Every structure is written in structure tokens, then in C-alpha cells.
Amino acid sequence: MAALIVQLVFACLFCILGVVLIQGKGAFLIAGYNTSSPREKAIYNEKALCRTVGVMMFALAACMVIAGIGTYFMLAALVWGGYALFLVAIIVGLIYVNTSKRLKRK
Numbered sequence: 001m002a003a004l005i006v007q008l009v010f011a012c013l014f015c016i017l018g019v020v021l022i023q024g025k026g027a028f029l030i031a032g033y034n035t036s037s038p039r040e041k042a043i044y045n046e047k048a049l050c051r052t053v054g055v056m057m058f059a060l061a062a063c064m065v066i067a068g069i070g071t072y073f074m075l076a077a078l079v080w081g082g083y084a085l086f087l088v089a090i091i092v093g094l095i096y097v098n099t100s101k102r103l104k105r106k
Contacts, residue, residue: 007068014061021054048103056093063089 020026024047028034033041033049063086070078097103 004068004071007064007071011061011064011068014057014064018054018057018061021050021057023054024050026050043104045103045105049097052097052100052103053093056089056097059089059093060086 017026017029021029027046027050030049030053033044063082065082066085067079067082070076070080070082
């Protein structure tokens with residue numbers, strides 16, 4: 001039961017972060033971007049970057065909910081599937097953020 005609560009709390013936190021980032025605010029929460037120099041920050045479209053990371057947060061929240069459902073119904077395959085999707089979402093999101101031309105200013 002404790003694992004379910006932890007998973008749902010993290011899902012809620014990811015949703016809250018997703019809402020903040022989707023609105024184009026909270027760029028200071030994005031690791032790497034917040035420590036960049038103003039010259040490096042000028043390369044990126046801040047609103048597009050925030051929206052992309054916000055969508056990633058919602059995807060991570062969905063993965064945590066899937067793992068939580070697996071925990072509730074005691075289905076190990078669903079729990080591990082949720083965690084595997086979590087890992088895939090992080091990897092795909094990081095690759096997209098680092099290689100996308102859409103996030104750079106013209």
C-alpha cells in the first residue's frame with residue numbers, strides 16, 4: 001500500500017510540474033537550462049522548451065499511474081511495464097530535447 005501512495009504522489013508531482021511547464025513558465029526548473037549562460041539560453045526558444053518538457057512530465061505521470069495500477073492489483077508485469085515506459089519516456093524525451101531543431105531560435 002505504501003508503494004501505491006508513493007507512486008501516486010509522484011504522479012501528482014509530475015502533473016503539477018507539467019502544468020507549470022506547459023504554461024511556458026518554470027524554465028528555471030529545467031536542469032541544464034537554468035545553469036546555462038545567458039548567451040547559451042539565447043539559442044533556445046524558452047516557451048517551446050518548457051512545453052516540450054511539460055509534455056514529458058505528463059508522460060512520466062502516466063507511467064507512474066500505470067505502475068500504481070499494477071501495484072494496486074498486484075500485477076508485477078504492469079508495474080514493471082510502467083517503470084519500463086518511464087525509462088523509455090525519459091530516454092526519448094532527452095534525445096528529442098537535445099536534437100530537435102524546433103526548440104532552437106531561428
